[in-house]
Amino acid sequence: MDNGGQWKRGSSRPRWLLSLLCCCDDLGRSRLLGAPRCLRGPGAGGQKLLQKSRACDPAGPTPSAPAAPAPRLASANHSAPPKLGTKRLPQALIVGVKKGGTRAVLEFIRAHPDVRALGTEPHFFDRNYGRGLDWYRY
Numbered sequence: 001m002d003n004g005g006q007w008k009r010g011s012s013r014p015r016w017l018l019s020l021l022c023c024c025d026d027l028g029r030s031r032l033l034g035a036p037r038c039l040r041g042p043g044a045g046g047q048k049l050l051q052k053s054r055a056c057d058p059a060g061p062t063p064s065a066p067a068a069p070a071p072r073l074a075s076a077n078h079s080a081p082p083k084l085g086t087k088r089l090p091q092a093l094i095v096g097v098k099k100g101g102t103r104a105v106l107e108f109i110r111a112h113p114d115v116r117a118l119g120t121e122p123h124f125f126d127r128n129y130g131r132g133l134d135w136y137r138y
């Protein structure tokens with residue numbers, strides 16, 4: 001199931017990209033883009049894309065003065081963080097045309113610690129709808 005925090009279902013390259021992620025606050029809007037910050041990190045996915053992002057603060061956080069933790073995002077239908085192993089439907093979708101840059105959007109948002117996202121598009125609505133919502137939950 002888990003591959004460094006990414007879920008993979010199949011390996012085919014889709015014509016339409018549909019990626020899933022959790023990123024909404026109580027108002028149904030993302031707070032991920034509010035405060036600019038350096039997105040580079042050793043474990044971050046989309047390293048190539050992130051390298052094109054804005055330059056990091058050269059000084060950066062020091063071990064004696066760690067950066068403030070990212071704000072916890074409260075979800076609209078859950079008052080507490082999900083238990084490990086809990087499967088639920090996605091709270092947000094990224095929909096876009098092929099070569100529209102949706103992968104870049106996903107990789108930037110995925111860098112947030114409160115976001116859990118699929119590694120590949122599940123194609124639920126166009127190919128796997130018949131599998132039902134239990135299959136769609138992740």
Ligand SMILES: Nc1ncnc2c1ncn2[C@@H]1O[C@H](COP(=O)(O)OS(=O)(=O)O)[C@@H](OP(=O)(O)O)[C@H]1O
Pocket residue numbers: 017096097098099100101102103104
């Ligand atoms: N910000 C920005 N500006 C310009 N171009 C950008 C940007 N972000 C992504 N890209 C380019 O978009 C291409 C990937 O788009 P997708 O993620 O939709 O690709 S895919 O359809 O899922 O394969 C891919 O282009 P190619 O390298 O030509 O494939 C990316 O380089």
